[in-house]
Amino acid sequence: MTNSNSENTTVQVALRIRPLTQEDLVNLPSRFQRNVLSTSPFTPNQVIVHGDKKLTFNFDYVFGPETQQRDVYDISVRNMVDKFLEGFNVTILAYGQTSSGKTYTMGTSDSVSSIHESRGIIPRALHTLFSYISSAQFKSRKITMKVSFIEIYNEDLNDLLNDTDDDENKPQLLIREDSKGNIIWSGLQEIKVNSVEEVMGHLARGSLNRQVGATDMNSQSSRSHAIFSVTLCQQKQISTNGISSPTPLSHPSTPSTPTKLGSPPPRRLSKILDDGEWVTVTSKFNFVDLAGSERLKRTAVSGDRAKEGISINSGLLALGNVISALGDPSKARNTTHIPYRDSKLTRLLQDSLGGNAQTLMIACVSPAEYNISETINTLKYANRARNIKNSAIVNQEEAEILLLLILMVMVEDLLLLLV
């Protein structure tokens, strides 16, 4: 950490091992239902794979099959919500093979009426956010929150919150880079929200629009990558000594005497400066539910499903390549080229991987022997992500607002000189 407005962090990686489900007990051959994963009793956050040979992997967090949704949230996510409120961009990615628990963990399919205990990360994070925002500490701030929901399906971008059937008049979704190198998703609807219920309504509506199709492994398999985003804009006043001031911004009044350029600030301008600066802090929270990472032959698909599989895998392959390039110190020294542009997924997530965001990857796995090779792939993939270094900053714009105030006063003064 350099100062309170910028933090150098690494991508945090949590492993979540789901329990055997009723579907496993019905669908998997009984000789392959054996549990092949255990957590280490001696080394925290270590998982042991009991296959042909014993393998161990370490993560920032390891959640065993008995871990409840509340604990996953409290231990690994709650602190990221705090960071989001401070003005940092935050991304949480759920990665893993089909049916490994990504949607369950993330809560992407949860609705307002979902049972409280089984609620995933998204509804929990929103409850925390809204309770903070309605607290006394935030009363003096002007706050707007917006949500958007984007899907990448066969390398096409879809706006899951735009229900219009009129495809021709739907705005084109584009990924752009601004002059500061920030990634902008343009053409996407951003809907203003005022309560957890409203957010959950949009999440449920968007999830219904998401592409799902039956594979052999999961009858409701998500065939697309989906990113639910919450953007928080806070206008707050900070006094010049850095302490938040509750005084709202008052518009500058007409000056009694005109000010010459270069003269000391007029009294009302120095009053504005004394009262403190108004700053706008904007942060974005991305909840990413990736499509299943399994190899095609496992899901026994053909035709359109196979085409989807190839495109899902190419997005995840590109994500893997970006992770390798960012996470392998020897490669990072030798090449400055990070292949973000190889897929829409990596381009959309460019800020979250090696950029201006605090990022948590949750790798989800099944404990059953039947899935052992996919599980090992997931463990290796997620392990590499731990080496990625991000450099996040509080997205605060004070200079522009102050400059604007000074310019407003100057324009008024110049106008007065003309009359």
Ligand SMILES: Nc1ncnc2c1ncn2[C@@H]1O[C@H](COP(=O)(O)OP(=O)(O)OP(=O)(O)O)[C@@H](O)[C@H]1O
């Ligand atoms: N930790 C858990 N505790 C209890 N049930 C779980 C847990 N994780 C997943 N499940 C159950 O396992 C099944 C598959 O989970 P889920 O749909 O979240 O998988 P997924 O990884 O999102 O799959 P896909 O990539 O195909 O969408 C669901 O019935 C879900 O309720």
